Amino acid sequence: MANPLIADDLVALLLDGVIDLDRLLALPVFSGHTRATFDMFIATARRLARESLYPPYESMNQELPRFEDGRVSLHPAVRGLYRQVVELGILSASRPEEVGGAMLPMTVTAMASAYLMAANLGVVAIAGLTTGAARLIESFGSPELRERFMTRMYSGEWTGTMALTEPQAGSSLTDVRTTATPHADGSYRIRGTKIFISGGDQDLTENIVHLTLARIDGAPDGIKGVSLFAIPKRREEGGALVSNDVACTSVFKKIGWKALPSVQLAFGEEGDCRGWLVGEPHQGIKHMFQMMNEARLMVGMNAIASASVAYQESLQYAKDRPQGRALSARDPRAPQIPIIEHADVRRMLLRQKAIVAGGLGLLLRAAMLTDLAEHGADERARGEAKLLLDLLIPVAKTFPAEYGFESNTLAIQVHGGYGYTSEFLAEAWWRDQKLNSIHEGTSGIQAMDLLGRKAVASGGEPLRLFASTVAEEAGAAREAGLGDHAGALAAAVGDLLATTTALAMKGMSGDSEGMLRHAADYMDAFSVVAVGRELLAQATAARQGDRWSGALRDGAERTCAYWFHTELPHVAVTFARIRSGETSFADAPIESF
Amino acid sequence: MANPLIADDLVALLLDGVIDLDRLLALPVFSGHTRATFDMFIATARRLARESLYPPYESMNQELPRFEDGRVSLHPAVRGLYRQVVELGILSASRPEEVGGAMLPMTVTAMASAYLMAANLGVVAIAGLTTGAARLIESFGSPELRERFMTRMYSGEWTGTMALTEPQAGSSLTDVRTTATPHADGSYRIRGTKIFISGGDQDLTENIVHLTLARIDGAPDGIKGVSLFAIPKRREEGGALVSNDVACTSVFKKIGWKALPSVQLAFGEEGDCRGWLVGEPHQGIKHMFQMMNEARLMVGMNAIASASVAYQESLQYAKDRPQGRALSARDPRAPQIPIIEHADVRRMLLRQKAIVAGGLGLLLRAAMLTDLAEHGADERARGEAKLLLDLLIPVAKTFPAEYGFESNTLAIQVHGGYGYTSEFLAEAWWRDQKLNSIHEGTSGIQAMDLLGRKAVASGGEPLRLFASTVAEEAGAAREAGLGDHAGALAAAVGDLLATTTALAMKGMSGDSEGMLRHAADYMDAFSVVAVGRELLAQATAARQGDRWSGALRDGAERTCAYWFHTELPHVAVTFARIRSGETSFADAPIESF
Secondary structure (H helix, E strand, O other): OOOOOOOOOHHHHHHHHHHHHHHHHOOHHHHOOHHHHHHHHHHHHHHHHHHHHOOOOHHHOOOOEEOOEEEEOOOOOHHHHHHHHHHHHHHOOOOHHOOOOOOOHHOOOHHHHHHHHHHHHHHHHHHHHHHHHHHHHHHHHHHHHHHHHHHHHOOOEEEEEEEOOOOOOOOHHHOOOOOEEEEEOOEEEEEEEEEEOOOOOOOOOOEEEEEEEEEEEEOOOOHHEEEEEEOOEEEEEEOEEOOOOEEEEEEEEEEEOOOOEEEEEEEEOOOOOEEOOOOOOOOOHHHHOHHHHHHHHHHHHOOOOOOHHHHHHHHHHHHEEEEEOOOOOOOOOOOEEEEEHHHHHHHHHHHHHHHHHHHHHHHOOOOOOOHHHHOOOOHHHHHHHHHHHHHHHHHHHHHHHHHHHHHHHHHHHHHHHHHHEEEOOOHHHHHHHHHOOOHHHHHHHHOHHHHHOOOOOOHHHHHHHHHHHHHHHHHHHHHHHHHHHHHHHHHHHHHHHHHHHHHHHHHOOOOHHHHHHOHHHHHHHHHHHHHHHHHHHHHHHHHOOOOOOOHHHHHHHHHHHHHHHHOOHHHHHHHHHHOOOOOOOOOOHHHOO | OOOOOOHHHHHHHHHHHOOHHHHHHHHHHHOOOHHHHHHHHHHHHHHHHHHHOOOOHHHHHHHHHEEEEEEOOOOOOOOHHHHHHHOOOOOHHHOOHHHHOOOOOOOHHHHHHHHHHHHHHHHHHHHHHHHHHHHHHHHHHHHHHHHHHHHHHHHOOEEEEEOOOOOOOOOHHOOOEEEEOOOOOOOEEEOOOOOEEOOOOOOOOOEEEEEEEEEEEEOOOOOHHOEEEEEEEEEOOOOOEEEOOOEEEOOOOOOOOOOOOOOOOOOOOOOOOOOOOOOOOOHHHHHHHHHHHHHHHHHHHHHHHHHHHHHHHHHHHHHOOOOOOOOOOOOOOOOOOOHHHHHHHHHHHHHHHHHHHHHHHHHHHHHHHHHHHHEEEHHHHHHHHHHHHHHHHHHHHHHHHHHHHHHHHHHHHHHHHHHHOOOOHHHHHHHHHHHHHHOOOOOOHHHHHHHHHHHHHHHHHHHHHHHHHHHHHHHHHHOOHHHHHHHHHHHHHHHHHHHHHOOOHHOOOOOOOHHHOOOOOOOOHHHHHHHHHHHHHHHHHHOOOOOOOHHHHHHHHHHHHHHHHHHHHHHHHHHHHHOOOOOOOOOHHHHOO
C-alpha cells in the first residue's frame, strides 16, 4: 500500500472534530471561501504530495547538491517538482488577494503544507523560505520594494532566503557584524559573511532575494542596532539582471534535508553589493521576530511531517513483515506472525502514533490561533488568541522536534537490521528530523522563551487562559465518559500553574539564573501536558456524533490512554524537581565535567 | 586539546576505586600477572587508540567499502591499522597461553578495547568478531578444527565472522533454513543465504572463517535442529587455498560503522561449499549462546565508547566556542562567553557524563563478573558471579545502546548548526551508535531476556543477590556521607523486587503475555536503578582515601546527584505502570493503529 504520509482520518478528526474549521467561515476575512474550497486546497496538496513529490524523495535524500565554480546545482528532479509546488499556489495561499494571494486561513495552508513536507521536505522548504522572506517585505517593505521583490517571490519567479546566522555569532544575533553603508542612491553597500543559509544558492530561478540582518554604520551596539535588508543575488541595471556581488563560497555537508542546499554567502567581497532597507533602521530583529511565530510553526510542522511519514511506513512494515511467533506458540513449524503482533513493536507504533497525533493537534491549534489572532471577530478574541498563540508556539516547535526525533528513531527500530540501511527510508527521515531541534532557535532557546517570557507574560495571563480553556475541554471529556483522564489533566495543569508561579517569584526576586535553570525540564513537562490535552480532545471528539469509525475512535482512545498512563504521571516528578532548584549541573566548576 | 576518547581519571576511579582490579591478582589463574602488566596493556591500547586509530577515523566514516566483481575493498587505511591492532595482541589477550593468549582478565581487555572502539569502531570490530568466532572453535571445535582455523584466527592471519541472520528469519533463529548435507569426507555441503554479516568480506587477509548456523538434513524443526559450522571462504586443497563456494553477493548500505562492511553471503551456489561441524549436532544455538554474554558486553562497550568520544568532543567544543552572554549581562559590547557557561549546555554535558560514567561502570562490573564467574576462588563465588552476570548482561547491553544514543544526540545539539554537518564528528558517532540497539539482539529482545528469563531465574536468586550487594554498597555510601542517595537507591531496589515478584506471579499463573507486556519499561527502570548504583559507587569511592582530585570528586558527586534527582525519582512511576498491567498498545486491534 502506498504511504499515505499522514492518516486521512486523523486529519478529518482534527479539522472537523477538534478545532472545527467551519467556524473560520464565519469570519468576514474568509467570507469569500466555502468549506469546499478549504477542502479542495488540502486535497490538491495531498494529491500532489502523494503522487508527485513522494516517489522521487528516495532518490533525492542521499546526495548533496553539487557545488562547482561557485554555483549550486540541485538534484535534477527539483526543478519540475518545485514548479508544481508553485502552481499549487502555496507561496501566497494565506496572503490577501491584493498581493496575489488566496486569503486562505493558515489552518488550511498549514495542513496542506504538512502533506507536502511529509512527501519531500527539501523541495517544499524552498517554497516555505520564499514565502517567509516575501512576508517580511510585504509587512515592512516600501511599495517600491514590494513591487520589485515581493511580487516576483510570491509568483515563484524568484526565491527568497533568511540570512541571519554569522560564523562568530550563531544563535546570538546581538553579535551580527555584517555592515551596511548608506549610499547616495538610497541603497546600502553591504559587507559580511552569513552561514547556514538554506536555499542560499540554486539553479531553479534567475534570482534569489536574501532577507539579511546587518548593522548600518554608526548603529548602536547590540540587538538594537541591527537592521533588515533585502539583498538580491542579482540586481536590475538597464533592464537586465547583473551580479550584485553575492558569492556562494561553500555548501555545508549536512546530514539530512539533502535536496535543500545550506550555504555560506559572502556579501560585498568586491565592494559592490547593494541592499535595500526593509522597515525601520535598527528594527531588524523586531521585524524578524514578528514573523517568528509562523516560522516556528512551520518547523514544528516539518517535524511532525517527518515523524508521520516514518510512522506510516513503519506501521506498514510491521503489518507486512513476518517474524517470530506468539509467546504461547510451541510449534516451530507454525507460520511466523507479522511483527505487529509482538507487544514491543506495538508499543513502538502506538508511541509514534501518540507523538504524531498529539503534535499535529498542537500545530493545527496553533495555526487556528494564528488565524484568530489576526482575523478574530473582535479585539478581545484577537487578543486572547494572540496570548495563547505566543504561549504555545515554543511548545509547538519543540515537542515535535524532540519527541518527533524519538518517533523517527522508533521507526528505525521497528525495521530491525534493515532500519540501519538506506534500503528503507526510515533512516533518511531520521536524518531530516534532527535539524528541527536546531534551526529557528534551538530547543534550549525555545525553553528559555517559554519560561522566561511567554509563561510569565502579562502577569501570567496567557497561562491562566490556557488553564481555563483546558478546564472547559475537560468538562466535555467528562461528559464523553473520559473523566479519569480529565481529572489527571486538570491536576497536571494545576501543577504547571503552581510551578510557574514559584519560578516567576524566583525571577522577580532577581534570581533569573535560578528561575531558568530547569527551563528544559519545564519545556518537557509543559509539552507532555499540552499534548495530553490534544490527545484528550481527540478522544473526546471521536466519541461525539456518529461520523467516526470504530477503529478511529478506538485508536484515539488508546493513544490518549497510552499518553495518560505513560507520560503524564511523570510530570509531577519533573515539576517537583524544577521547583527544588536542583543545581547539580548549573553551578558545577568547569573542571568537574 | 586532543580528544582523550575516555577520561583517564574516570577509568582510574573505576579500576581502583570501584571494582578494585587488584583483587583479580589473588586468583591463581592470573598469578602470572602483576598490576603493572594490567596497566601496561591498557596504556598501550590507549596510546594506539589516541595516536594511530583516532586520527584517520574522520576520513573513514563517510564512505562505504567498495564492492566490485564480488569483492569488497576496504578503506586503504584499514590494513595498516588492523595490523597494529593485531600486534597489540588483543585478539587472544584474554585467552589461555595454550592457544597463544596472554590470559589477561576480561576486565583488562574490555577496558583496553573500549579505548580502541572509541577511536575507530569499524577497524576494531573486525578484531572483535574474529576473537568471537575463534572462541567458538576454541570452546567447541575438535583439535583438528582448532589447529586448522582457530590458531590462524587468534594470530591475525585470518579473520572470522558470525553468520546467523537470514532474510526470512531476522532475529528468529528458529527459522534458519541454511542446509548442511553430510559428506563422506566428514565435512558438510552447505547451501543458504546469510545477511548482515559484518566483516563478511574484506581485502585484509587471504581467508575468512564464517561461524554459521545451519540445519543438518533431517534435523528436528525449530531451534533444537540448528547446528554450528565453520565455513571458510577458501579451503585448503593440495597445500593451496581454493575457493570454497562462498560468494559475497551484496554490501548493505549502512548508515554508520562505515569502515566495516556488512554483506550478504551465498553459500554453495555451485554446490561445492564445505563446512565443518563445530561442537555437537543440533546444539548450535546452545553453543552460540554460551558466547552471548561476551558478545553483548562488547556491544555495550561499543556503545559507551561512541558516547564517550562524543561527550569528550562536545565538552571541548563547549569550552572553546564563545557565544552569547550571561543572563545578567547587559552590555552588548562585553565579550561573548564560552557556551559551557550556559545552564542548558551544562545540562546536556552533565547528562552525557552521567550516561558515560554510569554505563562504563556497569560494563566494567560485568567484565569483572565474567572473570569471577570463570576463575573465581571457589564454586560458590563463581556461581554467584555467574548469576549476577547473567542478570546484568541485558542491562549492560541495552542501557549503553539506548541512553548512549541519547547522549550522542546531545553531543550534536551542543554544536548547534555545526552539529548538523559532517564538519564535526558528532554526527558520525551518532550514526555509529544507532546500530547498538539493533545488533546482537534488539533492545526489545534484551528486555524480554531480562524480565522473562534472568530476573526470575532460580526463583529470583540473582535479583536477591543484586539487592544484597547493593545494600552493602549503600552502607558504604552512608558512611561516606551520601545517605540520602543510599536511601533512595534502597527504596528503588525494593520497588524493583516487588514489581518483579508481581510480574513473576502473573507469569506463573500462565499469563506470560501479561507478564512481559511492559518488558521495555521494566528494562528502562532497571537500567536507571543499575546505573544509579554505579554512580553512587563512584561518588562513594571518590570520597574514600586521598588519591582523588577535588575535581574528580566533585564531578562524581554531581553526576551522582544529577542522576538521583533527575532519573531515579521517575522509577517509582514506571514500576507502578508496569504493575498496573496497562494494555493500551498490547491488545489494540490492528486497525486502531
